[in-house]
Amino acid sequence: MKVRESREELILRVRFLSAALIVFMVLVLLGFWRVQIASGELYRGLSENNRLRRQPVESLRGLILDREGRVLVENVASYNLLMHRERTKDLEKSLRFAAEVLSRQSEELQSALGRGRSPRGFGAILLAENLSLAEVAKFGVAGFEHPEFEIQIHHLRLYRHGPQTAHVLGYLAEVTGRELTGGGAYQAGDQVGRLGVEQTFDERLRGRDGEQVVVVDSRGRLVKEFHEQPPKEGEHLELTLDLELQQEASELLRDRVGSVVALDPRNGEILALVSSPSYDPNIFSRRLQEDEWLELLEAPHDPLQNRAIQNTYSPGSLFKVVMAVAGLSEGVVSPQDRVWCGGSAKFYNRRFRCWKRSGHGWTDLRGALKGSCDVYFYNLGQRLGIERIARFARALGLGSKTSIDLAGENPGLVPDLEWASHSRGNPWYPGETISVAIGQGPLLTTPLQVAKLFAMVANRGQIVVPHLDRGARVPTRQQAALDPQILERVSEALWAVVNETKGTGRRARVEGLDIAGKTGTVQVVAQNNWVDSRTLPPEQRDHAWFASFAPVESPELVVVVFVEHGGKGSTAAAPIARALYEKYFDHKLKRHSAG
Amino acid sequence: MRNTSTTSSSVIALADAQPALRYLTGVDWALLVSAVALAIVGLATVHSASAELAMDYLPRQGVWFGLGLLCLVAAASIDYHDLLDHSLLIYALALAGLLLVFFVGHEAGGAQSRLGFGSFSLQPSEFAKLASAILLSRYLGDIKQPFLDLKGIATASFIVLVPVSLVVLEPDLGSAAMFMPILVGMLLVAGVRGRTIAAAVVTALVLAGAVWTFGMKDYQRQRVVTFLSPESDPLGAGYQVRQSKIAVGSGGLVGQGYMQGTQSQLRFLPARHTDFVFAVLAEEWGFLGVVAVYGLYATFLLCAARIALRARNRAGILLVCGLVALLAFHILYNTAMVVGLVPITGIPLPFLSYGGSFTLMCFTATGLILGVDLRRYVNR
Numbered sequence: 001m002k003v004r005e006s007r008e009e010l011i012l013r014v015r016f017l018s019a020a021l022i023v024f025m026v027l028v029l030l031g032f033w034r035v036q037i038a039s040g041e042l043y044r045g046l047s048e049n050n051r052l053r054r055q056p057v058e059s060l061r062g063l064i065l066d067r068e069g070r071v072l073v074e075n076v077a078s079y080n081l082l083m084h085r086e087r088t089k090d091l092e093k094s095l096r097f098a099a100e101v102l103s104r105q106s107e108e109l110q111s112a113l114g115r116g117r118s119p120r121g122f123g124a125i126l127l128a129e130n131l132s133l134a135e136v137a138k139f140g141v142a143g144f145e146h147p148e149f150e151i152q153i154h155h156l157r158l159y160r161h162g163p164q165t166a167h168v169l170g171y172l173a174e175v176t177g178r179e180l181t182g183g184g185a186y187q188a189g190d191q192v193g194r195l196g197v198e199q200t201f202d203e204r205l206r207g208r209d210g211e212q213v214v215v216v217d218s219r220g221r222l223v224k225e226f227h228e229q230p231p232k233e234g235e236h237l238e239l240t241l242d243l244e245l246q247q248e249a250s251e252l253l254r255d256r257v258g259s260v261v262a263l264d265p266r267n268g269e270i271l272a273l274v275s276s277p278s279y280d281p282n283i284f285s286r287r288l289q290e291d292e293w294l295e296l297l298e299a300p301h302d303p304l305q306n307r308a309i310q311n312t313y314s315p316g317s318l319f320k321v322v323m324a325v326a327g328l329s330e331g332v333v334s335p336q337d338r339v340w341c342g343g344s345a346k347f348y349n350r351r352f353r354c355w356k357r358s359g360h361g362w363t364d365l366r367g368a369l370k371g372s373c374d375v376y377f378y379n380l381g382q383r384l385g386i387e388r389i390a391r392f393a394r395a396l397g398l399g400s401k402t403s404i405d406l407a408g409e410n411p412g413l414v415p416d417l418e419w420a421s422h423s424r425g426n427p428w429y430p431g432e433t434i435s436v437a438i439g440q441g442p443l444l445t446t447p448l449q450v451a452k453l454f455a456m457v458a459n460r461g462q463i464v465v466p467h468l469d470r471g472a473r474v475p476t477r478q479q480a481a482l483d484p485q486i487l488e489r490v491s492e493a494l495w496a497v498v499n500e501t502k503g504t505g506r507r508a509r510v511e512g513l514d515i516a517g518k519t520g521t522v523q524v525v526a527q528n529n530w531v532d533s534r535t536l537p538p539e540q541r542d543h544a545w546f547a548s549f550a551p552v553e554s555p556e557l558v559v560v561v562f563v564e565h566g567g568k569g570s571t572a573a574a575p576i577a578r579a580l581y582e583k584y585f586d587h588k589l590k591r592h593s594a595g
Numbered sequence: 596m597r598n599t600s601t602t603s604s605s606v607i608a609l610a611d612a613q614p615a616l617r618y619l620t621g622v623d624w625a626l627l628v629s630a631v632a633l634a635i636v637g638l639a640t641v642h643s644a645s646a647e648l649a650m651d652y653l654p655r656q657g658v659w660f661g662l663g664l665l666c667l668v669a670a671a672s673i674d675y676h677d678l679l680d681h682s683l684l685i686y687a688l689a690l691a692g693l694l695l696v697f698f699v700g701h702e703a704g705g706a707q708s709r710l711g712f713g714s715f716s717l718q719p720s721e722f723a724k725l726a727s728a729i730l731l732s733r734y735l736g737d738i739k740q741p742f743l744d745l746k747g748i749a750t751a752s753f754i755v756l757v758p759v760s761l762v763v764l765e766p767d768l769g770s771a772a773m774f775m776p777i778l779v780g781m782l783l784v785a786g787v788r789g790r791t792i793a794a795a796v797v798t799a800l801v802l803a804g805a806v807w808t809f810g811m812k813d814y815q816r817q818r819v820v821t822f823l824s825p826e827s828d829p830l831g832a833g834y835q836v837r838q839s840k841i842a843v844g845s846g847g848l849v850g851q852g853y854m855q856g857t858q859s860q861l862r863f864l865p866a867r868h869t870d871f872v873f874a875v876l877a878e879e880w881g882f883l884g885v886v887a888v889y890g891l892y893a894t895f896l897l898c899a900a901r902i903a904l905r906a907r908n909r910a911g912i913l914l915v916c917g918l919v920a921l922l923a924f925h926i927l928y929n930t931a932m933v934v935g936l937v938p939i940t941g942i943p944l945p946f947l948s949y950g951g952s953f954t955l956m957c958f959t960a961t962g963l964i965l966g967v968d969l970r971r972y973v974n975r
Contacts, residue, residue, distance in 0.1 A: 009741050010912050011904050013784050017916070018900040022893070024927050029889055031934040035844045036882040043844020050841060051857045217861040 052226060053216050059207035060155060062234035064169060064197065066243040067269075067470060072165055073198075075155040079131040081139065082124035083113065087148040094148055101138045102128055124150055130286060156285040157198075161243070163278035164250040167306040168241060168406075168468060170196020171281035194284075195306070197237060197468055200405045207234035238470040240269035248583045249274040252576045258544075258563040259307040259447045261466075262580060265455035265555045268464040268474055270404070272580070273448075275307040301564075309402075309409045312444035313562065316520030317372045317504075317569070318547050319393075319439030321457060321490060323380050324365055326392035328486045332383045335489060338362045341375035348431045352378050355521065369493040372504045372519060374438050381437025386428060389436060390416035395480055397452040397464070398445055404466045413444040439520060451560040454547045457491060458516075458555035460484035491516050495552045498574075508548060508574035510581050516555075517548025517577065519569030534567055541565040546573035550581055557584055621969045622671075626898035629891045630667075630961050633946035634660050634954075636888060637872070641949045643854045644868040644875045647861075652868050652949045659951050663958030670962025674970055675729075678963075679910055682726075682733040686754075689726035692719030693761040700765075708765045720770045721956035723758040725963070728777050728917040730754055735785040736910025742786040751782060768815075769941040773921065780920025781913050784903075835865045840935045842871075842878040850881030868949045870941055873933045888947075892926050902968040911967045918960040 035043065064073040081098065088094050092106075095113070099106040109127050117126045131139075131151070139149050157172050159165065172191040179186055186192060193202035210231030215223045242262075249260040253276035262272040277299070283292050296303060305311060327333040343359035344351050354360065354374040360367065368376035381389065393399060399414030413419075415436065420428035424442075435441035445453075448466060455464040461482035465474040494516035498505040504519040522543040525536070534541065544566035549555040559577045566572030638660060642653040678685065692710070701709040701716055709716040731754055738747050755778045762771040787795075807816065842858035845851065854860065856878035859867045867875050877885050896919060903915040922945050929944040931937045943950050945957045 007909060007912070009786065010784055010909060013786070014900060014903050014912065014916060017780070017783060017920075018897065021896060021900070021923055021927075025889060025893055028927060028931050028934070028936065029886065031931060031936045032843065032877065032882060032885045035840055035934050036846055036877065036885070037848060039844055040847040043841050044847065046841045047845035047858055050838075050863050051861050215857075215861070217863075223861060 051215050051217075051223075052213055054211060054213050057210035057212050057228070057231045058153075058155060059209050059231035060233050061157065061172075061207065062205040062236045064205070064237045064239060066239055066241045066246075067271075068243065069238070070243045072160060072239070072241070072243065073169060074158050074160065076158045078129065078154050078156045079133075079136045080126055080152040080154050081128040081131055081135075082150040082152050083127045084124045084148045084150060085113075089148075094146060097142065097146060098127060098139075098149065101135055101142075102131070104128070129154075157281075158285065159281045161247065162280045162282055164247050164274075165241070165243075166196075166278045166281045166303075167275045167308070168196055168239070168246075168273050169281060170194055170198035171284040172198060173284055195304075195408070196406065197239065199407050201237050201469065205234045205237055208232040239468050240264075240271065240470050241273070241468065242271040242584075245272040245580065245584055246274065248272075249576075249580055250276070250278070252579055253563075256563050256566065257301045257307075258561070258566065259311075260562075260576065260580070261308050261447050261451040261558075261560045262584075263451055263455060263464075263466055263558050265458040265464060265549055265558050267476055268452075268455065268466045269470070270466050270468050271557070271584075273308050273468070275305065277301050277303045279303040306406070306408065307562070307564075308447045309404060309406055310446070312410050312412045312446050313543055313545075313564075314441075314443055314522045315398075315439040315445045315450060316522040316543070316545055317374075317439055318445075318450055318453075318518050318520040318545050319436070319443065320369060320372065320377050321453070321494070321518055321547075322393050322396055322398070323377050323384070323389065323437055324369060324490050324493070325396065325457070325482065325486055326384055326389055327365070327380045328489065329392065329483055330384060330388055333365060333380060335365050338364045339368070339373075339376045339379050341373050343375075345375045345378055347378060347382060347434050348429075350431055352434055366493040366496060369490070369518070370496040370500060370503045372497075377437045378434050381433050382430075384433075384437075386416055386433045386436060389433070390414045393443075395482060396456055398443075398449055402448055402452050402466050404448060405469050405472065409448070410446055412446055412449055413442060415442040440523065447560050447562045450545070450547050450562075451558050454518075454549050454560065455555075455558045456480065456482070457487050457494070458549035458558055460487045460491075491549075491552055494518055494548075498548070504570045505546065505548070505574050507570055508546060508578045508581070510550075510578055510585070513550055513581060513585055514552040515548055515550040515577075515581060516552040517546060517574070519574060520545030520547070521567075521569045524565065538565050541567055544569045544572035546570075546577045548577050548581075550585075557581065621971075622965060623898050623902060623968050625894055626902070626961070627667075627965065629895040629898065630946060630958070631664075633888070633891050633895065634663070634958075636876070636891070637947035637949075639853070640872050640876045640879075640947060641868045643856070643879060644859050644864075644872055645949075646854060647859075648868075655951075656949050656954070659954040663954050666955050667958040667962035667965070670959045671965040671969060673966060675911065675914060675963065675966050676970070678729050679733045679736070679914075682730040685726045686730040689719065689723040690758060690761065693723055693758055695719065696765065708762070708767045708770065716951070717955075718770070718952040720758070720762045720765075720767065721952040722959075723762070724774060724777060724921060725918075725956060725959060727755050727758055727774060728781070728914060728921070729963075731777065731781050731917060732910045732914035735781055735913050736908065738785065739909070740786070742788050743782065743791075745791075747785075748782060748787065748791065751778060751785075772940070773924070773942065776920040776924035777917045781917040784913055784916040785909075835871075835939055836935050838863045838865065839871055839874045839933050842874040843934050846878040846881040846884075848881050848883060850877075850879045850884055853879050855879060870929065870939075870943055870948065871933060872947050872949070873930055873944050876947070877933065889930075896923050896926070899964050902964055902971075905971055906967050907971050911971070915964050915967050918964055922957065922960060 060075055063071055066072055095106045095109050099109055112127050113125055136151050139151055159169060171194055173194045175186045175190045175192045179192065193199040208231060210229045212225065213227040215226050217223050245262055249262065249272040253260060253274055256276055258276055260272060260274045263270045279296055341354055341360035341363050343357050344353045360371050360373040363373045363376050393414045399412055401409045401411045417428050420426060432441050436443050452464050452466055456462065461480050461484050463475055463478045463480050467474055495514055497503040498508050498515045498517045505517045508515055508517050524542060525540045544563040546569050547560045549558045559580050561573040561576045563572045638653060638656055641656050642651060645652040696707055696710055696719060700707040701711050708718050708720060710719060731751055734754065735751060755774050759771045759774045838858060842856060842864050845858060856875055858864045858878050859875045864871055864874055876888060899915060899919045903912050906912045906915055925942055925945050928937060928942050932939055943953050
């Protein structure tokens with residue numbers, strides 16, 4: 001009986017424990033209900049997050065070509081090493097492995113990791129750039145042991161001709177915080193064009209990145225593609241530039257400070273645009289090292305500066321072309337009027353010297369241009385007055401931007417009475433007009449403006465818009481308020497500068513080619529007497545100008561050369577122009593005879 | 596069979612007339628069918644979970660399933676009274692098996708816990724659990740008092756402590772811990788006073804504190820910390836909980852479809868054919884699948900409890916209760932772990948998880964339970 005009693009108690013306990021079991025099972029089921037039903041959407045999202053990875057598909061930036069279709073900039077594949085921190089099991093071991101493959105110090109990679117840069121769209125940190133193919137292969141082989149590493153293919157800009165085309169093309173750099181907040185179409189980590197046509201035509205060149213959504217497994221390996229929006233490739237950009245002429249100009253300016261502009265006066269197409277010293281834009285393609293950047297900033301003569309459009313200089317005697325046009329147009333002088341040059345003349349109680357100490361004697365307009373007689377133009381300046389001079393300077397393109405398709409252009413300065421009283425705050429002194437008459441004084445021009453001026457003289461007064469984009473729509477055959485016959489007469493005088501004895505531009509003469517040109521020599525430091533600038537220290541020597549076009553009857557090419565502290569225009573600048581004419585027309589003749 | 600019950604029925608009369616049919620009529624079919632159904636669900640899920648692995652575990656688990664059925668029939672065929680009579684010998688053999696692994700065992704997962712036969716290997720600790728349950732039911736069955744005294748509790752604890760110590764030394768703490776549900780379940784059924792339970796709880800807390808401070812390795816402490824706040828380390832130790840919950844949660848109501856669960860097919864889920872097999876099921880079949888499988892488990896456990904209720908004697912009740920406690924604990928803990936309710940430990944899910952010894956143990960335990968039921972009218 002005792003046995004049965006104890007069995008009854010056991011049965012009670014079993015019933016109780018069974019009830020407890022049911023309660024526990026219901027509790028666990030409630031746990032499943034909470035996770036699967038109440039938070040099902042949340043976990044479904046997390047699951048998608050786990051397996052779906054979005055990554056941008058880089059669009060290829062458009063190539064940049066010269067007028068003959070020669071490639072100036074191309075894209076080359078480069079391999080970056082990325083690290084997914086969350087997939088790392090043993091960080092030190094991973095870094096040791098990477099350091100060994102790359103033959104670098106672990107600490108170096110550690111600090112790269114610390115910087116925590118990550119390319120757009122990749123949830124990983126950039127450890128190293130520009131891996132060799134052998135290194136890429138080693139990381140590929142170790143993919144199973146080291147799933148934390150990823151190789152990203154990234155395209156870099158290769159500027160084939162480096163410094164020779166630097167100022168025209170510009171370079172690429174990472175978008176800045178300000179540009180990002182500026183509401184543009186940029187995203188963090190984007191490369192955008194800086195300077196040159198890379199900047200001007202950034203939108204056309206860049207295209208639009210695509211996006212790829214892929215299914216990955218727990219090791220981050222691609223299982224299949226889920227969805228892809230293909231990238232829109234950037235447009236190619238054909239420039240008006242003639243690579244051979246550009247290279248020649250670049251070579252001619254090597255070791256000098258200055259710039260060369262060559263353009264076609266018929267349509268404003270720029271064939272060469274060189275600023276010296278230059279820099280290698282390829283250093284920006286690899287991520288720029290701080291010391292390289294500092295070196296560039298501290299280099300003498302500021303290589304980043306595009307002297308052809310950003311720097312302004314006194315035009316010196318080149319301005320006599322404007323004076324001649326103004327004098328004839330206003331009827332202040334006739335071609336036959338003559339002025340006595342005895343080496344200097346007195347205006348407003350001050351003696352103004354001619355560059356030629358012995359003087360030019362009796363000189364008419366043609367002779368004054370040919371021999372660059374200062375005294376003649378002092379007289380002309382006095383007769384014209386600053387207002388009329390300024391009007392013609394502006395009509396010929398000075399004092400305002402040329403609208404070239406490059407950023408950072410300087411408008412230069414054409415002074416007049418209003419400028420003096422409003423901007424300068426000092427009244428205009430009549431003596432200043434005398435200085436302006438030979439291109440000195442407050443007058444400032446860029447080499448590109450001078451090229452535009454000479455192009456307008458060359459095409460007998462048609463407006464020219466210098467440009468680099470071959471597809472640009474620019475006005476042609478639009479006549480400025482200038483008399484073509486007067487420009488014809490001035491052109492003939494400019495021909496004499498180069499081709500007749502006693503012309504100051506004789507050193508630019510090319511046999512069989514009718515070049516018209518004008519030299520300019522700009523005093524950097526005011527001198528009280530006739531001083532040969534070659535005896536001065538380099539930074540006080542004169543600037544040398546030579547501006548020209550050819551052939552004089554139906555001009556095809558304008559060449560402007562400017563050499564900072566180069567000395568006389570006739571000796572420092574004119575020979576460079578001659579070399580460029582030879583290059584251009586020799587080439588053209590050969591092509592012509594071959595065709 | 597020597598003494599038939601005095602409270603006879605028509606079934607017994609039929610059974611007496613035709614002894615061969617006796618087993619069939621006495622079998623608790625609901626229990627057997629639910630176990631086999633769970634095992635089939637297990638085979639399908641293991642296949643899905645390992646389809647992306649180098650080896651599909653389906654054929655192997657099929658073999659274990661077949662061997663398990665044989666063990667079930669064998670365990671059900673033997674009169675448990677005979678097992679109780681030889682419980683000390685069985686216990687001694689189990690201990691010998693546990694000792695053997697120290698000399699000829701294989702290592703797996705950091706513990707030397709397996710005995711190998713060709714490419715198959717067995718874990719003696721699983722059979723030591725059954726042997727301990729048998730010896731415990733023999734010992735506790737003989738105590739004919741409403742409550743156990745301290746000596747009884749101490750002796751019962753000692754019976755379990757010997758194999759537990761050996762398993763701890765392997766060291767396989769997870770497996771060692773699974774002896775506790777057997778002991779606790781059987782002690783509770785055999786009768787423990789409230790004040791003794793209170794004292795045991797206090798002792799356990801003190802012991803837990805001591806173990807935390809002196810007895811645990813850092814990674815084990817980390818697991819507990821991770822359980823308490825899994826978001827503290829989502830990439831390290833919290834990874835498994837997080838991935839398991841994502842798998843379960845993304846199943847929603849109806850699941851992503853068989854073989855379509857991305858968490859398991861893309862290998863985000865760890866140990867998906869063993870400890871986390873239920874997460875695969877939950878992802879692919881959703882809450883409805885979970886409820887269905889839970890229904891099978893409830894059927895199985897409640898049928899087993901019913902067998903305990905109608906068992907002939909104390910020892911039978913206790914044996915069934917010990918086995919049910921073991922299986923129930925596995926089921927509750929594993930599923931609660933998968934859904935993130937309890938810390939992660941290597942506790943497999945009966946009938947569903949891949950694993951040889953564990954599958955055999957589950958089927959043998961089922962066979963023992965059925966055996967107790969078949970002999971409910973045998974008085975001895």
